[in-house]
Amino acid sequence: MIMAEKIIHEANDRAARFFSRRHFLQDCVTGLGGTALASMLGGCNLFSGSSSAPTQSLNPLEPRAPHFPARAKSVIYLHMAGAPSQLEMFDYKPELEKLHNQLCPQSILEGKKFAFIRGVPRMLGPQAVFKQHGESRAWVSDFMPHLAERVDDMSFLKAVQTDQFNHGPAQLFMHTGSARLGRPSTGAWVTWGLGSENSNLPGFVVLTSGGKTPDAGKSVWGSGFLPSVYQGVQCRSKGEPVLYLSDPEGINRDLRYQGIQAINEVNRLEYETFQDPEILSRISQYELAYKMQISVPGVMDINSEPAYIHELYGTEPGKESFANNCLLARKLVEKGVRFVQLFDWGWDAHGTDESTAVNFGMRNKCREIDKPISALLLDLKQRGLLDETLVVWGGEFGRTPMQENREGKEMPYMGRDHHVEAFTMWMAGAGIKRGGSWGETDEIGFSAVKGQVSVHDIHATILQQLGFDHEKMTYQFQGRPFRLTDVFGNPINEILG
Amino acid sequence: MTIFLQAGWGLFIGRFHPLLVHLPIGILIVAFLLEWLSRFRQLAVLGAAVLPTMVFGAISAVAACVAGYLLSLSGGYDEAALNLHMWMGIAVAVISILLCVFRKYNLFRKSWLPVSAAMIVALSVAGHYGGNLTHGEDYLTAAWPFGGKKAPTAAAFKNIDDAKVYEQLVQPILETKCYSCHNEQKLKGGLRLDGMANIRKGGENGPVLKDSIPEMSELYKRLVLPESDDHRMPPKGKPQLTPQDLEILYWWILQGAPDSITVKELHKTPRIQLVFEGMKPSGDGLHPYMPLTQTGKPGEQAVQALVQTGLKVMPVAADNGYVMVTAINAEKFGNADAKLLEPIGKQLVWLNLGGTATGDSALQIIAGLPVLTRLQLENTGVTDQGLQYLATAKQLKYLNLNNTKVTDKGLEFLQKQANLRELFLFGTGVSAAGIEKLRKALPDLDVDTGGYRMPVLATDTTIWRKNPA
Known part of the structure; x- marks a missing residue:
C-alpha cells in the first residue's frame, strides 16, 4: 500500500514537473535550441530524411560537411601560454640591438599602457643570434636551431595584433574570439561544424604541459553556448589519459555496457519528451566514453611507437612533456580527431628570476619545443598528413622591445613585458604557403607597420581552411546569430599557397 | 563676430x-x-x-x-x-x-x-x-536601383596580370576611401583625386605625387602618418585603407604612377606579389583534389551499404554531391567489400583505406573509380601487383603507400600517372634508383620516402643557466 502511494506520488510529482514555470521557460529556450540543432543537422547531413538511420541523426558528433571543400581536415594548435618573445625567436631587429640599454624615447611611450612597465624603461636588444634559413630566407634565432630548418614548410605572420594585455583575457580572446567568458572555443566551433570523423574518439582533444593549465582556465576549450558535447576533452600524457574513464573495481565491461545502454534508453525517452539538446550530449558522451575505454588507451599510449619516432620527437613515455604531447597530437590527427589543442605553460619571460629570463628560462623553453615541433612537422609530412592538417603556433600576445621595469624598478634578469601591438605567429600545412611571410614591424619591433592581422583574421583563416565561410558559420543564441569572428575578421589569403 | x-x-x-x-x-x-x-x-x-x-x-x-x-x-x-x-x-x-x-x-x-x-x-x-x-555628386544617384549599375571593378579581370593598374587597382581604392572629400565639389586642400589629370595637378600645397618615390609623395606619406597626426589621411574616424591598399598605392607610385598599363608590364616586388596572391578568390574550384565539374548526390542505398561495413561516407562540401569515404572505424574492410564503392563512383573523390584489410584485388575495382583523386592505402596488404591494377587510374593526384610491400617494380606501373602530384613511400621496399627513375618520368611529382632525422646538436641538451653547473 505504502509502495503504491509512493508510486502515485512520484507520478504526480513528475506530471507537475511538466507544467512548472521553469520547465515551461526551459521548453521555450531549448525548444528553439532543439529546432536550431535539428535544422543544423538536417541542413548539413547529406542523408537526412533517410528512414533507415534515425538513431544516427541523434548523434551530435555525426560528421558533417563544411560550406566548400576543405584544405584542412584537422587542426593542431600549439599555444605557448604566457606569450613567447617574438624578438628572441622570429622577429629580427638589428636596430634594437644598437639601442640596447638606452632609455626608451618618450614618443614611443606616450599614450601607451603596459601591464607592468612604469616610467621610462630601457631598450632591450635581442638576446639571441639570428640567421636566415631555407629558400625563403626567413630569420630564425639560434634558440630554435631545428625549427629553423623547417621554415620552408611554414608561413609567418609577423604583425599579429590583439587588444588584451593580460594573460587570461588574451587567451580567451585568442581561443574564443572574445576576452569575456561565455563564448565557444575555436575547437568547439569546429567540432560543432564538422562533427567527429572517428566515432570512438572525441572530436576535440586538449593536451597541456609545462606544469600548469592556462591562466584563463578551462574556458579556453569550453563550448560556451554550444551544446556541451563540443567542448574539448582534456587528456593527460602521464598516468590515465582520461580521468574516471576506466571501469570501477568489480564491474566488468559487459556489465558497464548494459548499464550505459539502460541509462541511454532512459535519456532517449527523456529527450523525446523535452527535446533538450543537452540530453543528446549526455547520451553521446556515455556512448563515446564507453568506446573510448578501448580506443583511448590505444591511441594515447606512445610506448608502442618505434624507437626512431621517440628519437625524432625526444619523447619520454610516462612523463608530462610537450614532446609527448606533440607525438600524441600526430597520433590523434591520424585517427581522425578534428582539433588538437596543445597548451605549453611557462613562457611569461618577465625577468623576475632566472626561470623567466629571456636568455635563460625562455631559452630553455625554446629548447623544449624546438625538436618536438620540428619532429611533428616532419612526421606529419612523411605520413602524408601535413597537406590536410593545419598547424598553428603562437602565444596570446607578444613582448615589448623594452626591458621590463616593474613599477619603475629594474628587474634582476633580462625580461620583457606583455605587448599587444605586434607579435609573431606561424601556420603550416593544409594549403598554407610554404616559406611565406606576411606583415612587418617597425625597426625596433614595437609597432606593426604593414600586413597587420587581428585575432579574428586568424580565426577566419582557420575556418576557411576547414571549409567554412566564417561569416556564414553562425549559431542562434539569445535571439541573435553568433559567429566565432563576431562581426570582424578576414581570411589571410596572403599566406595561402 | x-x-x-x-x-x-x-x-x-x-x-x-x-x-x-x-x-x-x-x-x-x-x-x-x-x-x-x-x-x-x-x-x-x-x-x-x-x-x-x-x-x-x-x-x-x-x-x-x-x-x-x-x-x-x-x-x-x-x-x-x-x-x-x-x-x-x-x-x-x-x-x-x-x-x-x-x-x-x-x-x-x-x-x-x-x-x-x-x-x-x-x-x-x-x-x-x-x-x-x-x-559627392553621385552619392545618391549611384545607389539608384533601376539605373545601369556599375559592375564592381575588381571582378572585371580574371587574371591579376591582365588587370589595369590604375583603373582596376588604384582607382577603386581612391574611390571608396578618398573621393568623398576630394571630388569635383568638395576639394579639401584644393585637391581632387578623381581622374589621373586631377591627381597630377595636386592640391593647394603643390603636387601630391613624386613619381617613383612613395616616401616623398604626399599621396602616400599622409596615409602612413600616425592616426593622431593632423595631416593623416583619411582622417581619424573615416574608413581607413587596408594594409593591402597601402601596398598597392606604394607599388603604383614606385612604378611612376602610370595609367592605362597592365600589371604584367610592370616589375613585381615580392611584397606586391604577396598582395596579389591574396586577391585570388578563395573556396571552391581552387582545391587541388576537387574535380571542376558538379555532380549529383550519391544514392542512399549505396551509401547505407557502405555504412553497414563501418565506413564513414561524408559529403566533401554542403554545396556539391562529392563524397569522401574513410575506413577509420572499419579495420575489417577488405577486398570483398570493395565492390560496394562502385555505385558511388561518380561522387567518390577522396578515399582513406589506411590500416584496413584491403589487398591488391580491391585495387582492380578502385582503379575504375572515375573521379577518385586522393587514395590512402597506408598500412595495408597492397603490393606491386596492386599498383599494376592502379595504373589505369590516370586522374589520381595523391597516393599514400606508406608501410606497404611495394617495390621499384611497382613504381614502374605509376610512370604514366601524369596527374600524380604527391606520392608517399615511407617504410616501403623502394630504392633510391627506383624513385629517381619515377621522378624522371614524372618531374612534377613530389615523392616522400620519409624516415626524416634531425641532426644531434650540443644545444639539444644544454640547460641555460646564469651559473652553469
Whole structure:
C-alpha cells in the first residue's frame, strides 16, 4: 500500500514537473535550441530524411560537411601560454640591438599602457643570434636551431595584433574570439561544424604541459553556448589519459555496457519528451566514453611507437612533456580527431628570476619545443598528413622591445613585458604557403607597420581552411546569430599557397 | 563676430552646420504640414500651432545659415555648387521669417500655403546640394536601383596580370576611401583625386605625387602618418585603407604612377606579389583534389551499404554531391567489400583505406573509380601487383603507400600517372634508383620516402643557466 502511494506520488510529482514555470521557460529556450540543432543537422547531413538511420541523426558528433571543400581536415594548435618573445625567436631587429640599454624615447611611450612597465624603461636588444634559413630566407634565432630548418614548410605572420594585455583575457580572446567568458572555443566551433570523423574518439582533444593549465582556465576549450558535447576533452600524457574513464573495481565491461545502454534508453525517452539538446550530449558522451575505454588507451599510449619516432620527437613515455604531447597530437590527427589543442605553460619571460629570463628560462623553453615541433612537422609530412592538417603556433600576445621595469624598478634578469601591438605567429600545412611571410614591424619591433592581422583574421583563416565561410558559420543564441569572428575578421589569403 | 573669427571660433561654430541644418529641415516641414492639414475642417485647430512652429524653424534656419557660412570660409568646395546651396539656404531662412510675419499680423492669408510649399521646394534643393557637397555628386544617384549599375571593378579581370593598374587597382581604392572629400565639389586642400589629370595637378600645397618615390609623395606619406597626426589621411574616424591598399598605392607610385598599363608590364616586388596572391578568390574550384565539374548526390542505398561495413561516407562540401569515404572505424574492410564503392563512383573523390584489410584485388575495382583523386592505402596488404591494377587510374593526384610491400617494380606501373602530384613511400621496399627513375618520368611529382632525422646538436641538451653547473 505504502509502495503504491509512493508510486502515485512520484507520478504526480513528475506530471507537475511538466507544467512548472521553469520547465515551461526551459521548453521555450531549448525548444528553439532543439529546432536550431535539428535544422543544423538536417541542413548539413547529406542523408537526412533517410528512414533507415534515425538513431544516427541523434548523434551530435555525426560528421558533417563544411560550406566548400576543405584544405584542412584537422587542426593542431600549439599555444605557448604566457606569450613567447617574438624578438628572441622570429622577429629580427638589428636596430634594437644598437639601442640596447638606452632609455626608451618618450614618443614611443606616450599614450601607451603596459601591464607592468612604469616610467621610462630601457631598450632591450635581442638576446639571441639570428640567421636566415631555407629558400625563403626567413630569420630564425639560434634558440630554435631545428625549427629553423623547417621554415620552408611554414608561413609567418609577423604583425599579429590583439587588444588584451593580460594573460587570461588574451587567451580567451585568442581561443574564443572574445576576452569575456561565455563564448565557444575555436575547437568547439569546429567540432560543432564538422562533427567527429572517428566515432570512438572525441572530436576535440586538449593536451597541456609545462606544469600548469592556462591562466584563463578551462574556458579556453569550453563550448560556451554550444551544446556541451563540443567542448574539448582534456587528456593527460602521464598516468590515465582520461580521468574516471576506466571501469570501477568489480564491474566488468559487459556489465558497464548494459548499464550505459539502460541509462541511454532512459535519456532517449527523456529527450523525446523535452527535446533538450543537452540530453543528446549526455547520451553521446556515455556512448563515446564507453568506446573510448578501448580506443583511448590505444591511441594515447606512445610506448608502442618505434624507437626512431621517440628519437625524432625526444619523447619520454610516462612523463608530462610537450614532446609527448606533440607525438600524441600526430597520433590523434591520424585517427581522425578534428582539433588538437596543445597548451605549453611557462613562457611569461618577465625577468623576475632566472626561470623567466629571456636568455635563460625562455631559452630553455625554446629548447623544449624546438625538436618536438620540428619532429611533428616532419612526421606529419612523411605520413602524408601535413597537406590536410593545419598547424598553428603562437602565444596570446607578444613582448615589448623594452626591458621590463616593474613599477619603475629594474628587474634582476633580462625580461620583457606583455605587448599587444605586434607579435609573431606561424601556420603550416593544409594549403598554407610554404616559406611565406606576411606583415612587418617597425625597426625596433614595437609597432606593426604593414600586413597587420587581428585575432579574428586568424580565426577566419582557420575556418576557411576547414571549409567554412566564417561569416556564414553562425549559431542562434539569445535571439541573435553568433559567429566565432563576431562581426570582424578576414581570411589571410596572403599566406595561402 | 569678428572677435569670434579672430579667436578661431569661426571654424568651430561652422562645423556645427551639419548638425544644425537638420533642425530647419524637420521643423519647417512640420510647419508646412500643419499649415496644409489645418485647411481640413476637422483639423482646423492645428492652425494655432503653425506660428510657434514656424518661429522655431526660422530661428534654426538662420542659425544654420550662419554656421554654414562660417564653414564655407574654410574652403575646399566647388564654387558653383556651394553658391547654389548657400542662396537656397538663405532663401529658406528669409521665406520662413516672412511667413512668421504674415501669420503674426494676419497678412496675405491666401499666400500662406503656396509660399510654404515654395519654401519646402527651396529647402529640398538646398538640402540636396548640401548632401552633394558632403558626400559627392553621385552619392545618391549611384545607389539608384533601376539605373545601369556599375559592375564592381575588381571582378572585371580574371587574371591579376591582365588587370589595369590604375583603373582596376588604384582607382577603386581612391574611390571608396578618398573621393568623398576630394571630388569635383568638395576639394579639401584644393585637391581632387578623381581622374589621373586631377591627381597630377595636386592640391593647394603643390603636387601630391613624386613619381617613383612613395616616401616623398604626399599621396602616400599622409596615409602612413600616425592616426593622431593632423595631416593623416583619411582622417581619424573615416574608413581607413587596408594594409593591402597601402601596398598597392606604394607599388603604383614606385612604378611612376602610370595609367592605362597592365600589371604584367610592370616589375613585381615580392611584397606586391604577396598582395596579389591574396586577391585570388578563395573556396571552391581552387582545391587541388576537387574535380571542376558538379555532380549529383550519391544514392542512399549505396551509401547505407557502405555504412553497414563501418565506413564513414561524408559529403566533401554542403554545396556539391562529392563524397569522401574513410575506413577509420572499419579495420575489417577488405577486398570483398570493395565492390560496394562502385555505385558511388561518380561522387567518390577522396578515399582513406589506411590500416584496413584491403589487398591488391580491391585495387582492380578502385582503379575504375572515375573521379577518385586522393587514395590512402597506408598500412595495408597492397603490393606491386596492386599498383599494376592502379595504373589505369590516370586522374589520381595523391597516393599514400606508406608501410606497404611495394617495390621499384611497382613504381614502374605509376610512370604514366601524369596527374600524380604527391606520392608517399615511407617504410616501403623502394630504392633510391627506383624513385629517381619515377621522378624522371614524372618531374612534377613530389615523392616522400620519409624516415626524416634531425641532426644531434650540443644545444639539444644544454640547460641555460646564469651559473652553469
